[in-house]
Amino acid sequence: MALDRSxxxxxxxxxxLAIAPEQTERYASDLxxxxxxxAQMDAIDTSHVEPMAHPLHxxxxxxxxxxxxSNQREHFQSIAPLTEDGLYLVPKVIE
Amino acid sequence: MQWxxxxxxxxxxxxxxxxxxxSGAPIAFGAEPNTQACAIDLGLPGVLxxxxxxxxxxxxxxxxxxxxxxxxxxIFARKNYFYPDLPKGYQISQYELPVVxxxxxxxxxxxxxxxxxxxxxxxxxxxxxxxxxxDFQGFTGIDLNRAGTPLLEIVSEPxxxxxxxxxxxxxxxxxxxxxxxxxxxxxxxGSFRMDANVSVRPVGQxxxxxxxxxxxxxxxxxxxxxxxxxxxRQIDLIEGGGTVVQETRLYDADKDETRSMRTKEEANDxxxxxxxxxxxxxxxxxFLARAIADLPExxxxxxxxxxxxxxLSEYDAGLLTASxxxxxxxxxxxxxxxxxxxxxxxxxxxxxxALNKTEVELDASPVSxxxxxxxxxxxxxxxxxxxxxxxxxEGMWNGGGDADQVxxxxxxxxxxxxxxxxxxxxxxxxxxxxxxxxYRSGKDKIFGFFVGQTMKQSGGKxxxxxxNEILKRKxxx
Numbered sequence: 001m002a003l004d005r006s007x008x009x010x011x012x013x014x015x016x017l018a019i020a021p022e023q024t025e026r027y028a029s030d031l032x033x034x035x036x037x038x039a040q041m042d043a044i045d046t047s048h049v050e051p052m053a054h055p056l057h058x059x060x061x062x063x064x065x066x067x068x069x070s071n072q073r074e075h076f077q078s079i080a081p082l083t084e085d086g087l088y089l090v091p092k093v094i095e
Numbered sequence: 096m097q098w099x100x101x102x103x104x105x106x107x108x109x110x111x112x113x114x115x116x117x118s119g120a121p122i123a124f125g126a127e128p129n130t131q132a133c134a135i136d137l138g139l140p141g142v143l144x145x146x147x148x149x150x151x152x153x154x155x156x157x158x159x160x161x162x163x164x165x166x167x168x169x170i171f172a173r174k175n176y177f178y179p180d181l182p183k184g185y186q187i188s189q190y191e192l193p194v195v196x197x198x199x200x201x202x203x204x205x206x207x208x209x210x211x212x213x214x215x216x217x218x219x220x221x222x223x224x225x226x227x228x229x230d231f232q233g234f235t236g237i238d239l240n241r242a243g244t245p246l247l248e249i250v251s252e253p254x255x256x257x258x259x260x261x262x263x264x265x266x267x268x269x270x271x272x273x274x275x276x277x278x279x280x281x282x283x284x285g286s287f288r289m290d291a292n293v294s295v296r297p298v299g300q301x302x303x304x305x306x307x308x309x310x311x312x313x314x315x316x317x318x319x320x321x322x323x324x325x326x327x328r329q330i331d332l333i334e335g336g337g338t339v340v341q342e343t344r345l346y347d348a349d350k351d352e353t354r355s356m357r358t359k360e361e362a363n364d365x366x367x368x369x370x371x372x373x374x375x376x377x378x379x380x381x382f383l384a385r386a387i388a389d390l391p392e393x394x395x396x397x398x399x400x401x402x403x404x405x406x407l408s409e410y411d412a413g414l415l416t417a418s419x420x421x422x423x424x425x426x427x428x429x430x431x432x433x434x435x436x437x438x439x440x441x442x443x444x445x446x447x448x449a450l451n452k453t454e455v456e457l458d459a460s461p462v463s464x465x466x467x468x469x470x471x472x473x474x475x476x477x478x479x480x481x482x483x484x485x486x487x488x489e490g491m492w493n494g495g496g497d498a499d500q501v502x503x504x505x506x507x508x509x510x511x512x513x514x515x516x517x518x519x520x521x522x523x524x525x526x527x528x529x530x531x532x533x534y535r536s537g538k539d540k541i542f543g544f545f546v547g548q549t550m551k552q553s554g555g556k557x558x559x560x561x562x563n564e565i566l567k568r569k570x571x572x
Contacts (some may be wrong), residue, residue, distance in 0.1 A: 014364055037241055054170075054369070059377035065112045065149035068119030069133035076137060077129070086128035087227065087236035090179040094235070095227045 002032045096334070097298040100326050101306075102261045102291055103253035106268055107178035107246045108278045109286040110153045116221050116245035117144030117187065118184070121477075124305040132239035138182035143372055146171075151376060153277035154194040154219050155386040157247060159272050160393055161214050163198025165383060171373040174365045179237050179533045188248075193218030194376070195247075200271070201395060202263040202411070211263045215253030222246050229431040234444050247277070251293065253303065258322040262315050265289055270394050282313050289318055293325045294339070304329070305339040309346055309353055321346035325353050342405045349490075362520050397422055405435035414443050420457050424464045430469030434475055441467055445488050462491045470498035482557055513565070516549070517556070520565055523548045534570050545570065 008028050012019045019027060073086060082089040115122055118135035135142045158165045171188040195217035201209050224239035249268055255261045269287055272278040280287045294306035309325060312318045324346075328338050344353040392400070394416050401422075403558040415425045421442070427440040446467065450457060470487055473479045479487055479502055490501035502508050510516060523545060524531055534541045549562045 014175075014366065050227050054371070054374050056374060058374050060146050060374040062121070062148035062151060063145040065114055066119065067121035068115045069114075069121070070130075071130040071131045072133070073127075074131070076134075076139075082234070084231065084234075084236065086130070087231075087238055088129070088179075089231060089234040089236055092105055092228065092231075092233055092235050093226065 003028050003035070098295045098326075098330050099298045099300075100256055100322075101256075101294045101296060101303055102255040102258070102272060102305075102322060104249075104251045104255070104261060104265060105290040105292070106249045106251075106265065107222075107288045107290075108249065108268075108272050108280065110245040110247055111124070111276065112147055112148050112149045112153070112245050112279050114147060115243035116147050116150045116542065118243055120243065122240075122244050124192070126240055128236075128238040129240060132242060136182075136239055136243040138154070138184070144370075146373065150219055151194065151378070151382075152215065152386040153245075154247055155378060156329065157217060157272065157388055158182075158195035158198060159198050159390060160275050161195075161198035163214060163535060164196035166192055166194055166196060167378055167379055168192065169194045169218075169378070171369045171376070174220075174543075176227075176365060179235060179550055180237065180239070180242065182224070182242065182342060186221060186223065187370055187373070188220035188367075189218035193263075194378070200259065200267050201279065202267050202506055204263065205259065205539070209407075210254075210260065211503060212254045212267075215250045215252050217249040219248050220246050220248055247272075248301050248385065249357065253294075258326070260317040261318045261322055265315060265318060267394075267505050270417070272393055275390060285313065286464050288313055291318060291325075293322055293329070295326060295329045304333075305341050307339060307341065307353070308343050310343055310356070311571045312346055317346055317348050318515045320348075320351055321353055324337070324351060327461055328353065374539045391419065392415070401425075405429055405439065407439050411439045411443060411481045415439060420458075423459075424457060428468045429465035431465055432471035432475070434471050437474065438468070438473050441471060441488075445485065449488075449492055461494060462488065466491055466497050472500060473498050477511060478502060479507055480555065480559060483509070509558065510553055511561060513561065516553070516557050516561055518566055519552050520545075520569055522547055523552065524569060526538050527554055528549070531570065542570070 005024050005028060008019065008024050008031070011031075012027075030075070077083045080088050084089075102176070108310060110116075112122065114120060115136060118133050120131050120133040120136055122131060135144060157163075169189060169192045170189050173185040174188045174190070175185045176450040177184055193216045195214075198214040199211050200214065201211055203209055209359070222241050222244040224237055224242040224361065227236040227238065230236060232378045240345050251264060255264055269280050272287070273280045276285055287313045290307045291312065292306045294304040294307060296302065296304040307325060311320055311323050325344070332339060340355075343356045345356055397411045398409075401407045401415060405412075407415070416422045424446075425438060425442045428442060429435040432438055446460070449455075449462075450460060455461075468489075470479075470484060470491065473487070474481055474484050479498075479533055486505065487498050487501045487507055490496075490505055491498060495504060527545075527548070528546055530541050534545075545560075545566050548564060549557055549566065550559070553562075
């Protein structure tokens with residue numbers, strides 16, 4: 001499966017990655033190669049293999065419903081670039 | 096052209112756990128910003144989510160309540176999008192293999208017919224944080240207390256055909272989640288939020304029209320109005336030669352309209368994939384049995400039982416089973432008084448009116464179920480007339496003690512002493528010879544005058560049946 005320039009631009013935008021225009025072609029060919037590899041694996045008959053949602057053969061462990069965390073706001077906010085009134089401040093996200 | 100409306104609902108209900116779905120941070124409402132957001136909720140590097148057992152239990156309880164299949168194995172997925180109130184850059188949700196599969200609920204329409212609405216699925220997911228856009232010049236404030244709060248998203252089939260049906264369905268889901276105790280359903284606090292997928296199609300056409308999604312409606316009234324507006328907008332648009340665009344819209348209650356959120360198209364490309372941090376959830380027979388062991392009687396079953404056991408009308412039974420608290424209250428009154436029909440009348444009449452008028456919740460009612468039962472017993476044994484019983488109720492409501500105490504202190508005891516009533520009536524007959532003459536010459540209607548006089552004379556306390564009987568006897572003579 002071949003990805004073109006516009007596919008790469010779209011994927012990069014969705015992942016919020018900045019890709020220099022001159023790199024786009026290389027990413028397109030690298031990612032296409034990966035998809036080709038997947039296609040190759042897809043071609044193998046796996047009807048006798050049990051589907052796998054996770055590499056570990058275990059079920060999710062469950063946690064009892066008890067609050068165990070205490071307030072550490074000061075601690076967490078000491079590494080935040082900007083806070084006010086206990087809130088994290090970010091550049092305005094609404095037009 | 097005749098149009099048909101097609102509606103499906105997605106309901107996010109907040110689960111009533113003590114801690115978050117993937118972390119041990121508490122979820123009390125109204126805490127100071129970011130004081131209930133731990134490293135996991137903040138999406139700090141190196142943390143791992145661990146699933147809250149109670150959240151899974153609640154999901155299973157809901158599934159069983161709508162006759163749904165419970166997936167023996169379900170998986171969590173990452174839903175990827177960027178927004179500052181979602182620190183990880185993805186929301187942990189379920190995509191393939193949700194905990195709860197296909198189920199159904201029944202709604203009763205205005206004309207009394209019962210309609211089945213399909214529930215496609217219900218899945219567990221985490222809530223995002225809250226963005227405050229107003230207070231900071233050029234900035235948005237982020238409060239992550241809500242991030243990681245457990246939600247059950249309940250997705251319906253597109254089975255509803257009018258705003259009223261959508262509201263009936265939403266109310267039914269609301270009733271169920273509160274009955275089974277998995278959510279407080281508090282709409283003001285955002286514990287029950289509805290998204291409506293709305294489309295129209297010409298009557299008789301099978302294919303669905305293009306739908307618009309109205310996001311985040313938090314009242315039943317707004318849900319009805321938002322859908323109503325949206326249906327008219329779409330019909331006007333199509334009849335005017337336009338086409339409906341698939342988009343997300345917001346309902347503005349002040350203007351009573353929906354408007355486009357102008358989201359970019361690719362924003363809906365969530366690129367779901369199984370979350371490698373979480374293993375598949377396995378629900379075995381043991382877990383299932385434990386989860387539903389104390390599942391209470393559901394609203395539909397209760398309504399049917401109230402009709403059968405207490406001889407209530409469908410309307411009264413529906414009214415009295417609206418919430419579990421009210422149903423329990425009624426049953427206590429009915430049982431303790433031995434008079435289910437009187438109990439139904441008093442609970443749905445005087446009690447509800449007093450609660451509404453004073454905006455008091457049932458659990459804070461000054462008149463307890465056993466007090467109301469006590470009053471009904473006094474009506475039944477003739478101690479107090481039905482009319483004066485309302486005064487007794489008022490006395491109890493205002494803190495005058497139980498029925499017997501109020502009857503005693505306010506002197507509301509019914510007069511059943513035949514001699515006393517006869518004496519009163521003799522005096523009235525003697526004082527009104529003209530009316531007596533009229534009655535005896537065949538003017539039956541004047542009888543009411545004598546009843547009125549007697550009741551007035553007795554301060555409303557004379558036993559009405561006795562008054563009638565004695566009056567008839569004495570007037571005929």
